[in-house]
Amino acid sequence: xxxxxxxxxxxxxxxxxxxxxxxxxxxxxxxxxxxxxxxxxxxxxxxxxxxxxxxxxxxxxxxxxxxxxxxxxxxxxxxxxxxxxxxxxxxxxxxxxxxxxxxxxxxxxxxxxxxxxxxxxxxxxxxxxxxxxxxxxxxxxxxxxxxxxxxxxxxxxxxxxxxxxxxxxxxxxxxxxxxxxxxxxxxxxxxxxxxxxxxxxxxxxxxxxxxxxxxxxxxxxxxxxxxxxxxxxxxxxxxxxxxxxxxxxxxxxxxxxxxxxxxxxxxxxxxxxxxxxxxxxxxxxxxxxxxxxxxxxxxxxxxxxxxxxxxxxxxxxxxxxxxxxxx
Numbered sequence: 001x002x003x004x005x006x007x008x009x010x011x012x013x014x015x016x017x018x019x020x021x022x023x024x025x026x027x028x029x030x031x032x033x034x035x036x037x038x039x040x041x042x043x044x045x046x047x048x049x050x051x052x053x054x055x056x057x058x059x060x061x062x063x064x065x066x067x068x069x070x071x072x073x074x075x076x077x078x079x080x081x082x083x084x085x086x087x088x089x090x091x092x093x094x095x096x097x098x099x100x101x102x103x104x105x106x107x108x109x110x111x112x113x114x115x116x117x118x119x120x121x122x123x124x125x126x127x128x129x130x131x132x133x134x135x136x137x138x139x140x141x142x143x144x145x146x147x148x149x150x151x152x153x154x155x156x157x158x159x160x161x162x163x164x165x166x167x168x169x170x171x172x173x174x175x176x177x178x179x180x181x182x183x184x185x186x187x188x189x190x191x192x193x194x195x196x197x198x199x200x201x202x203x204x205x206x207x208x209x210x211x212x213x214x215x216x217x218x219x220x221x222x223x224x225x226x227x228x229x230x231x232x233x234x235x236x237x238x239x240x241x242x243x244x245x246x247x248x249x250x251x252x253x254x255x256x257x258x259x260x261x262x263x264x265x266x267x268x269x270x271x272x273x274x275x276x277x278x279x280x281x282x283x284x285x286x287x288x289x290x291x292x293x294x295x296x297x298x299x300x301x302x303x304x305x306x307x308x309x310x311x312x313x314x315x316x317x318x319x320x321x322x323x324x325x326x327x
Contacts, residue, residue, distance in 0.1 A: 151258025
C-alpha cells in the first residue's frame with residue numbers, strides 16, 4: 001500500500017485538469033514499443049512515422065520500457081488551471097523547455113539509474129549534459145502532438161470533460177473525500193491520505209502542494225503518481241467509461257488520421273493535385289499540402305510530378321485502412 005499524505009492546504013488547492021502531455025507520451029510509448037492500446041488499438045502509421053524525427057526519438061528514449069518503472073516528471077509538467085481558451089499543451093511545452101538543468105540531470109541521470117533496467121544511451125547523456133535537451137524534448141513533444149494526436153484531441157477531450165463534470169457532481173453531492181476514493185478501485189481515502197494498492201509499502205508527503213487530478217484516456221487503465229517536482233503533485237487516473245463500450249467510437253484512434261486526412265484519402269482513389277483536392281473538400285490549399293505531407297511521410301499516399309502539377313494517390317495500405325474503418 002502506498003499512502004500519499006495530504007493536509008488541509010493540499011485539499012484547498014485540489015483541482016481537476018487533463019494533461020495533453022501525458023496523453024501524448026502514453027501514445028508515443030505504445031508507438032515506440034510497437035504495442036496496441038487495450039481499447040484504442042494500434043497507434044497507426046502517422047504516429048510511427050514521427051519516430052524518424054530525431055527530437056521525437058529522443059523523447060521516446062526517455063520513456064520507460066518493459067521492466068522500467070519511471071518516467072521523468074519534467075516530460076509531463078503539472079497542467080495549469082483548466083478553462084475555456086487555455087492552451088494546456090502550449091503551457092506544458094513551455095515548462096519543458098524552461099526546466100532547470102539540475103532538475104533535468106537529477107531525473108535523467110539519477111532516477112533512471114535507480115528505476116530502469118537498462119542504461120541511459122551515451123548519445124542521450126551527451127545531449128542532456130549539453131544543455132540542449134530541454135529545447136529538443138519540447139520540440140519532439142510538439143511535433144508528435146501535431147502529426148499524431150492534434151486532430152483527434154477534440155474527441156479525447158470530450159471524454160475527459162465528461163469525466164471532470166462527473167467528478168464535480170460527486171464532490172458537490174458526496175464531498176471531496178468520497179470523490180477521491182471513487183476515482184479507481186485501487187484508490188482509497190483515509191482521511192489524511194490518498195491510498196493506492198501497490199505491491200510495495202511506502203508513504204509520500206504531499207502536504208502543502210497543489211494536488212491536480214488528471215483523468216487519462218490513452219494512459220488507461222493505469223494509475224500514476226507524479227511527485228518529484230517540488231511543489232507539484234499530479235495523480236493520473238483512468239477516465240470513466242473507457243473500456244466499457246461507452247464514451248468512444250470503436251477505432252476512433254486506431255489509425256490516428258482525423259477527419260481532414262480521412263477525407264483526402266477517401267478522395268484519392270484516382271490521382272489528384274493539391275489545388276483540385278482543396279476545391280473538392282472545401283479546405284485551404286496550404287492546409288491540404290500540410291496534411292498530404294504527413295500522409296506521404298506515413299506512406300499512405302504516393303506523389304508523382306505531371307508537368308506543372310504534383311499528383312497524389314492513396315496507397316494500397318491506405319485503401320485497406322479505409323475499408324477497415326467502414327466495417
